[in-house]
Amino acid sequence: MKQPTNVKTYLSALACGLLMGLGLVISGMVNPQKVIGFLDLFGHWDPSLAFVMAGALAVYAPVYWLVVKRREKSALQQTMQIPVRTDLDCKLLIGAILFGIGWGLAGICPGPALTLLTTGESQIVLFVVAMFAGFWLAPKWLSLLDKN
Template identity: 55%
Template sequence: MLFRAIALLAGVLFGLGMMISGMVNPANVIGFLDIFGQWNPSLAFVMGGALLVFTPGYFFLIRKQAKPMLSETFCVSENPSIDQRLITGSALFGIGWGLAGICPGPAVTALGSGSGTVALFFLSMIVGMYLVNTITEKRASFTTSPQG
């Protein structure tokens, strides 16, 4: 229960930070990515500010931990390889972020703005995740089913 409460608090703080910094506004994100046009460096300052706040805590508190504070082990991927799925997913994420100017985390926060564009992005993201899971499950069951 404590883990979930801390996770919720971290999510709320992240969302508030994104709202206060203006990073839930797709125009700011697209402006940052437009390095050959009218570049907007504000996202770099937001990331730099976050690093200035996080870095001392990491080196003095987090880095020294042999295990997570609220778990017995760290959650590490069992698949360390860089495969086609990872590359494709990363490319789709980057293309979507660049075109829409919306990242999944800030999109959840921006849902509260009432923007139809953000709602459409969020719905598309959910449908995309559902389709990928469905295709992956079908592909896995096809390859593990006995050949007859």
């Protein structure tokens, strides 16, 4: 079913990206040292980022369960596209492990990588380019595995 794409959906997406970006900056998620400090459970642990997740869930969960879940269409008349899968497959687990290794090595996940681009740091640009190369390589790598 084709939906009318309108300016409003672009503007709302822009605003949502902006809100999340502001949240990433204010919360400290954009600071790789802080992320590493949170992951350093057996060293000098900084529990701050657990509060980031708590704050995010405290807003997302009630709005989802009380307001969004019962809707058939979004407020801008878009089809609700919510994942329904419940199976645990190898791809999910292997993907999460690979992501966990990368996150632990650099302390940067996809959102902060994009939000940090404005710093103009060459290391960040390099990270984002490598991340997009990873996005591009993953399906090719998987289809190679499928063939063999």
